[in-house]
Amino acid sequence: MSIEKLKTDIAIQFKQAGKCYVNGSEKQMVLQNITGDVPAGAVVTLVGPSGSGKSTLLSLCNLLLTPDEGEVRIEGKEVREWDVNKLRQHAALAFQTAPMIPGTVHDNLMLAARLHDISLQSPEELIQYVGLSKNILPRSAEELSGGQKQRVALARTLVNQSSILMLDEMTSALDPSAAKEIEELIIKIHKDEQKTILWVTHDLEQARRVGDYTWLLANGRLIEKAETHSFFHYPEKELTRRFLQGELAGGKDL
Ligand SMILES: Nc1ncnc2c1ncn2[C@@H]1O[C@H](COP(=O)(O)OP(=O)(O)OP(=O)(O)O)[C@@H](O)[C@H]1O
Numbered sequence: 001m002s003i004e005k006l007k008t009d010i011a012i013q014f015k016q017a018g019k020c021y022v023n024g025s026e027k028q029m030v031l032q033n034i035t036g037d038v039p040a041g042a043v044v045t046l047v048g049p050s051g052s053g054k055s056t057l058l059s060l061c062n063l064l065l066t067p068d069e070g071e072v073r074i075e076g077k078e079v080r081e082w083d084v085n086k087l088r089q090h091a092a093l094a095f096q097t098a099p100m101i102p103g104t105v106h107d108n109l110m111l112a113a114r115l116h117d118i119s120l121q122s123p124e125e126l127i128q129y130v131g132l133s134k135n136i137l138p139r140s141a142e143e144l145s146g147g148q149k150q151r152v153a154l155a156r157t158l159v160n161q162s163s164i165l166m167l168d169e170m171t172s173a174l175d176p177s178a179a180k181e182i183e184e185l186i187i188k189i190h191k192d193e194q195k196t197i198l199w200v201t202h203d204l205e206q207a208r209r210v211g212d213y214t215w216l217l218a219n220g221r222l223i224e225k226a227e228t229h230s231f232f233h234y235p236e237k238e239l240t241r242r243f244l245q246g247e248l249a250g251g252k253d254l
């Protein structure tokens with residue numbers, strides 16, 4: 001285990017974190033009083049109705065957005081104290097669309113390496129690890145299928161040697177069999193690399209399968225956080241029970 005890892009056994013810590021968006025003269029609190037720890041090496045699945053603030057919460061972890069209230073700590077250090085590049089190397093974010101830079105698959109991997117000053121020893125080995133043929137390296141990345149792009153996006157996070165992986169609806173645009181394959185790849189990466197994963201998903205079966213812990217966000221508040229088994233079988237909060245029964249369509253009906 002690296003010295004970096006030994007510094008803290010909490011990978012991500014939210015302390016009364018809050019975020020508001022300003023639209024013209026209107027101020028909307030989209031996250032309020034979020035307090036919770038993501039243990040190093042754990043998979044935390046984050047579920048909640050559309051608009052409840054899940055993507056916003058991930059954005060606070062790698063400074064795509066800054067918290068307006070409270071603190072967000074990554075490996076013990078408050079996000080605002082991190083160098084942004086270093087932070088994004090440590091806490092990689094991958095989402096549904098898996099955007100590729102124009103150029104080949106190889107270019108996409110090299111860019112990730114160059115950005116973080118990392119030497120990429122064997123792109124062939126890496127691309128095979130994520131389940132693609134090495135013949136794909138010279139192909140245009142933008143022309144890949146959705147599932148292939150997801151694999152390249154995951155390969156990029158491996159180049160970065162990020163210790164934290166944040167996934168935002170990573171598999172929701174894929175057909176069920178491609179989604180299952182990507183899910184299995186993520187679990188393999190988690191096991192092989194001991195990465196901490198904060199995983200936003202709308203798929204409750206997926207959340208139940210992959211999570212060690214599950215958190216429910218609704219209307220910008222962290223309603224319940226529990227071990228995944230307890231969350232699904234013995235939810236403590238009435239809102240969680242309603243959510244699991246499919247009664248919470250959006251944040252507004254709370
Ligand atoms: N750039 C923005 N400016 C203003 N409001 C925003 C912005 N981005 C998000 N919001 C609002 O913040 C709230 C939370 O949005 P967020 O995208 O974090 O929700 P979510 O849980 O990820 O939803 P979904 O499941 O649909 O992806 C919503 O009410 C949304 O309309």
Ligand SMILES: [Mg+2]
Nearest residue numbers: 054055056168
């Ligand atoms: Mg979202």
